Amino acid sequence: MKVRITKDYALIIVDVQYDSMPGGALPVPDGDRVVPVLNKYIKIFTEKGAQIVASRDWHPENHSSFKEYGGIWPSHCVQNTHGAMFHSDLQLPENTYIVSKATHPDKDAYSAFSGTDLAAYLKEKNIKRVFIGGLATDYCVKATVLDAIKEGFCTFFLEDASKGVDVNKGDVDRAIDEMLEHGGIKLTISDII
Numbered sequence: 001m002k003v004r005i006t007k008d009y010a011l012i013i014v015d016v017q018y019d020s021m022p023g024g025a026l027p028v029p030d031g032d033r034v035v036p037v038l039n040k041y042i043k044i045f046t047e048k049g050a051q052i053v054a055s056r057d058w059h060p061e062n063h064s065s066f067k068e069y070g071g072i073w074p075s076h077c078v079q080n081t082h083g084a085m086f087h088s089d090l091q092l093p094e095n096t097y098i099v100s101k102a103t104h105p106d107k108d109a110y111s112a113f114s115g116t117d118l119a120a121y122l123k124e125k126n127i128k129r130v131f132i133g134g135l136a137t138d139y140c141v142k143a144t145v146l147d148a149i150k151e152g153f154c155t156f157f158l159e160d161a162s163k164g165v166d167v168n169k170g171d172v173d174r175a176i177d178e179m180l181e182h183g184g185i186k187l188t189i190s191d192i193i
């Protein structure tokens, strides 16, 4: 498949933050390897005048998803800490639309569309197709892809720009199957022109 990128498309980069990197609070194995691949997508999308979006987990320090507050995760991506910063090698252009999610103590959000204005923002800009990659395939990327489909966007999953956790062996494969079953389209950089 070949897809020609136009200005009516958006690249959505999910949660490429230090706490999702090896050594971070909630590491994705090889999570840092998505960065150079995403930079290639960023370069192409920017050249074509397409919109770049970057989502981030952006929790208060007493967030309900943290173990000490009744959740299942260790404390991670606390607002304004190093762990919540985007990987510094990620070459986000200045006009990147930053989406902060799960910013209130009592609400969690895996999807970049959950509790944010992302859908409205993209629709206002008349974006028709979205291309989604980042971390982690079997959590926030999957949730973002499924929500994008629900919102009516033609949705592409960037397989080479995403890494999963695979807590239970096969989680990543199942996540990809689920995205495709719902109408997501799998893509790699060689499909982009």
Ligand SMILES: [Zn+2]
Pocket: 057, 059, 065, 076, 077, 102
């Ligand atoms: Zn979180």
